Amino acid sequence: MTQASERHKADPGHRKSEPDDKEFMTTLAKGLAVLGAFGRQRPTMTLSEAASVADLSRATARRVLRTLTLLGYVVQDGRTFALSPQILDLGFAYLSTQSWIDRALPLMRELSERLGESCSAAILQDADIVYVARVPARRIMSAALSVGSRLPALHTALGRVLFGYLDEEEIWRRLKSRRIEAYTPQTITDLQALFDRIRADRAQRFSIVDEELERGLRALAVPVLDRSGQIVGAINLSTHSTRTTRNEMREHFLPELNRISEQISSMTI
Numbered sequence: 001m002t003q004a005s006e007r008h009k010a011d012p013g014h015r016k017s018e019p020d021d022k023e024f025m026t027t028l029a030k031g032l033a034v035l036g037a038f039g040r041q042r043p044t045m046t047l048s049e050a051a052s053v054a055d056l057s058r059a060t061a062r063r064v065l066r067t068l069t070l071l072g073y074v075v076q077d078g079r080t081f082a083l084s085p086q087i088l089d090l091g092f093a094y095l096s097t098q099s100w101i102d103r104a105l106p107l108m109r110e111l112s113e114r115l116g117e118s119c120s121a122a123i124l125q126d127a128d129i130v131y132v133a134r135v136p137a138r139r140i141m142s143a144a145l146s147v148g149s150r151l152p153a154l155h156t157a158l159g160r161v162l163f164g165y166l167d168e169e170e171i172w173r174r175l176k177s178r179r180i181e182a183y184t185p186q187t188i189t190d191l192q193a194l195f196d197r198i199r200a201d202r203a204q205r206f207s208i209v210d211e212e213l214e215r216g217l218r219a220l221a222v223p224v225l226d227r228s229g230q231i232v233g234a235i236n237l238s239t240h241s242t243r244t245t246r247n248e249m250r251e252h253f254l255p256e257l258n259r260i261s262e263q264i265s266s267m268t269i
Contacts, residue, residue: 030056034064035073035087044080100224100232101133103267107260108135108235115256117244120145121224121235124162127178129153132233154180154194155187157209157221158234164202165223165231171198187212206254208246216240220249222257225265235261 037045037053045053051061065081068074072086104121112119112135121133128150136145145151153159154175163171172195180189188194201207206222221236237253244253 030054030060031064031068034061034068035083038083044077044082046079046081050081100226100264100267104224104233104235104260104264105133105135107263108133111237111256111260112137115237115253117237117239117253119235119237120158121233122156122158122162123233124153124159125150127153127174129156129159129162129234151213152178152181154178155183155209155213156236157207157219157238158236160198160201160207160209161221161223161234162231163198164207168199171195183213184211184215186210206257208249210246211241216242218244218246218249220253220257222254222261224261227265235264 033054033056034050037050042049042053047058047062047065050056050065051058054061054064056064065074065076069076069081073084074081075084101121108119108121116137118137119135120131122129122131124130129152131145131147131149134145134147134149151159153163163174166174175191175194180191180194181187182189188197206220208218208220210218217238218241219236219238221234223231224233224235226232235257237249237257239249
């Protein structure tokens, strides 16, 4: 997990308030909060740590961890808890329903090998992107990314492409739901400027983000649509700013990404 993804995950503003819905299951929500508290920076937690990170009382966290342990999703070793391999069943169940990912991977791999750059695919979840496929080439970011990694969508090319397919009201809702943080001097933090950039990227059907999330990181992304024209995800190529200029990305990377996107779309129901 990158420093950027870890900081935004730890942000108290990232937690959701309970919906005003009589059918909302608070207990289930608390269980998911505890599962979501585990990660690269917290592979194991004590009861107190889980309660603090998930914003629960110790008694509630104890019941949640006990239940998850009995179900096989968490294992206990003395005073510490960790996720078990069984948790992968939940993630793979989602991936197995996304047929476009399997079709995209061989095309992404061929493109990455030919250009010598990393190629990734992601979906949008609230104000984050979640990687669903990744073919790494050179190490660009300060930490490794893999399937399941999350990054703040507003400061990534993948995220801005995905945001662009939301209606304007929903874009504004999500913009206002998250504290905007400056990760580098180039990070756009003004809400109106972010909104305008998202709409402009939608109009041109691609996004370039230049050193806004991390110094030296430059990325270009395009949408992946199904046959009906609905967006299912986005794919990108990322490079170091010293290797490829923005103009070169438009001239050489964009046609390649569009070609792959169209091939995936033609195979996606």
